Amino acid sequence: MEEEKRHIVGLDKNTLIWIDLLILTFVTISVAQFNFRSVTVIIALLIASTKSYLVITNFMHLKFESRMLKLMVGIAGVIFILILIALFLDYSAR
Amino acid sequence: MFSGASNYVRSTDLAFTIIFGISLFLLVLITSIMIYFLIRYNRKRNPVATQVKSSNALEITWTLVPIILVMIMFYYGWTGFEPMRNVPKDAMEIKAIGRMWTWSFAYNNGKVSDKLYVPFGKPVKINLMSEDVIHSLYIPAFRIKEDAVPGKNNYLWFIPEHPGTYDVMCAEYCGMRHSYMITQVNVMPEDSFNIWLNAGASASASPVEQGYQLIKDNGCIGCHSTDGTKLVGPSFRGSFGVKKTVISAGKEHEITVDKDYIYKSIVDPNADIVKGFNLGIMPSFKNKISDQDIDKISDYIKSLVRPQ
């Protein structure tokens, strides 16, 4: 690999992320025991998003990829969310 | 082309005229410029091209001007549409039931008809239902259309502004006889409308005649002919008393078409499927047609003897 210097993620870093993920799983299960109504969903989704973020940036090495790729991931995410919003233009106003 | 048959005709046609006008203008303008350039800067006349630098001002102009134009179009489309969704409180309600491939219209007093009758000058709200797949009630002369979706309550409303008879069509593809799902709306003066509305099934009519009215009003003739032709379902003519092979729960056996069998076919059509026809096409009419009425239908079917 002449042209690329690849970043190597070490054992400790990977383990740290793994532990974070387990903790977050634990948190999301415990939070779900309390009923905060619709807030619960939001909390659950926030935690899930945080977990995905950790996986994407660290395990999937997005952190070390080019800016272009980060931008592409961002665009894909934004388009999906906007589609969800546009869909609910119908369902939330029926 | 555009008679003022309902309260929407004016606004819809106005929106149309404005959009069409702007569009036609742009089309003619751009096409003429294109043709002019084609002639003026032809290779023979102009052997060497002159390079021209792009101009930001021009780009911005032909972004902004179209934005304004489309906003005008949007506005007229919107204002023409707005009243369609605001039903006046005093509107008379009619239930329109779409099924493969007929419409029935049910009035508040229980009257059912295969044609739509409405009083002239009064707001009418139509609640749309479907018993099987999606249909769409379309009255071109009124410029109105809305889908009848199973499991969902859609509506439309209008004020008829011109007495007369207009076509009513189904505009959402719904299967084989979609293009025959056509009926009429009859706009009549209010007093004749009331007379029509309150006339019961004429007492003098025989059960057989009433039976015929019933299969018309309930839309059976969308699928069953009365003259022996096979449509989606078997024809009613010459079927009474005949032995037929039916499939019940996957097994074939013979039955004779009699009163009970007809009753069962109407209430639970999927129990016995006549061989050569498809399962799941005919909707159940359970609780929609009373038992007496089913008797009358039976009598009517019985009266249809096979043509010699």
Place this chain on the structure above:
Amino acid sequence: MTEQAAIRKQPSFREPTGKYTGILSWITSTDHKKIGLLYLYSIATFFIVGVLLGLAMKLELIAPGETIMKAQTYNQVFTLHGVIMIFLFIIPGIPASIGNFTLPLLIGAKDVSFPKINLLSWYLYVLGGLLALSTLLFGHGPADTGWTFYAPYSIKTGTNVTVAVLAAFVLGFSSILTGVNFLTTIHRMRCPGMSWFKMPLFPWSLYATAWIQVLATPIVGITLLMIVVERTLGVGFFDPAIGGDPILYQHLFWIYSHPAVYVMVLPAMGVVSEIIPVFVRKYIYGYKAIVVSGLAIAFVGYFVWGHHMFTSGMSDTARVVFSFITFLVAVPSGVKIFNWVATMYKGSIDLKPPLVYALSFIFLFMIGGLTGLVVGALATDIHVHATSFVVAHFHFTMFGGTGFAFLGAVHYWFPKIYGKIYNFKTAIIGWAILFVGFNLLYIPMFIMGIEGMPRRYYDYLPQFTNLNRLSTVGSWILATGLFIIFYNLVKGVRKGQPATDNIWNGKTLEWQTESPPSQENFETIPTVTEAPYNY
């Protein structure tokens, strides 16, 4: 222009490579040029099937009542026509055939990023096509749902919807793979010196298109899978009987299928942007504006799908907002048209067949697009939705637009592909007949639509007889034109005059190599120093 047509430095890409000869050397080749041509031929084959079905429909509609087929047959014919034309002709159309052939050439690359996946996507395409046609052979025949497969009808009908839907699914997958390939290729394989804004416009349009293919197609894939599951397992996703919502199906379908119309038209716009500067001998006017408007169309196009559902019972808010965004999408399309016309200003215009097609694209697409505004506005769409007005609108955009651009692309790159040239005069005559027939075929449909003739109608009320008859006559004229064009092209392939490498004097990279190009495209990878279209 270099006079080197006679002595080739490298063998043409058409020579067999690898261990096979003959047809096997084609269908095992991972060369983008061979795959492009495989696509072109298979697309043309399916296209002819679709055209014949279209003509059959028009013949049926020549008079009310039954003419040549039964109602059920008619319904199956228009469904198959729609499925073939959309999934087998126009969506793969320009990108997979012409795009495959020219993209690496235009950006100075040897091939696409994933040549094997490229070949795989062609196999999937053929598989999907055969699946779609196989519905003719068994059970109750081809699906009769319309190409939109609306639930719950698509779940109830006894025809081969499952297989048709699976065909569409496979084709969607093929389209996704092409998209992934093109995106990576454009990102990674541009030749030295070709920065983003030195890239020609056709690759740009393919880039925008590929994004739609990648991000929208999976939605329809999963939706169609749900239909399959619902039909085969009796599990109801959209079945109102268990509380499902048929409207949700429409949402999901159009979330893909509206962006898909830009998959159809953006490459066509790219082709036009390529052709015009060459025959006008000018730098294209507003290069950046054209690039940005293409991306804008692709982006905004995701959020207008609701305009297909104005009468479905969607919430009133949604109707208004979707109508609003629909109008915004018209603006970037306009920007492109203005820039093309401006390019002609002070040019030195040579009216060769490719330019004729490019200009008729502009004219016909304007009609298609502007009538799109009539259906985009709420009040008018309530009236003309699901009438033949809509049918005319989309034939104008799809086939007056994309179809004509496709023919333009074929006429433009023909000498590059085959090293020969067709007869110009016949080409123009064929075009003229096609053009007249086209307008005669579809303009009456606009009028009928306004007068209230619904679409997908096997039979019609007597007042529409005359216009329908006119339209049918148009379809025959159009078919004649199409026949002449095909004949001329085929003759050109077989006995056309040899063409020089750069017959149109183009400035983009594909013209700087041999015709037909060699296996490796370029002797040495070119280095780009200036913008494209510098005349």
Place this chain on the structure above:
Amino acid sequence: MEIEPSNHVHLTEHRDDEGQRMGMWIFLFTEVILFGGLFLVYAVYRNMHPVDFHEGSIKLNVVIGAINTIILLTSSYFVAMAVSSMQKGKVKQARTLLLLTILCAIIFLVNKFFEWQTKFHHGLFPGMEEFYKLSHGESLFFILYFFMTGLHGVHVIVGAVFIGFILRYIKKGKVNPVRYTLLENSGLYWHLVDIIWIFLFPLFYLII
């Protein structure tokens, strides 16, 4: 290909590792959107029948779900480690880690199998008698549950097979410490499978 190595841009023969990864990422977008479609359906139906969805969710076993979550997270960890090991040249360690990943996949699937089986026994599978007694929202919940976890299960299988192939390539030397993009790509795919589960878990098992 005779291009001087100095000419570094974009065109080094068949080796464009970044390009290969980019292709994989783009492919993953399509996978996300594929599931995205189902999440849209989920969102709509949940919005229509919030209470029924809650009722349905109670019938799922949180413990099994949680165990499966932990298994998948751990397997993701293994794959990430495998990539690091390969980069450092520890081929053997990488292989062990990949084997562990496949093991996790198998445990996950076995778990899933038992979970589905209990639902089967309770007749909660679409098409079974018990199923028709459910309320509208609950039947939609279970249809979605089976479809989404089923599709996810298919992805688990595909991912495991993919990793299996990588193990073979490592053995053959096709994947090695200098050339390991395929390994990375299989890892990317596996992480995606994990991410989807990260969302499936709270949405199905933890609804209040």
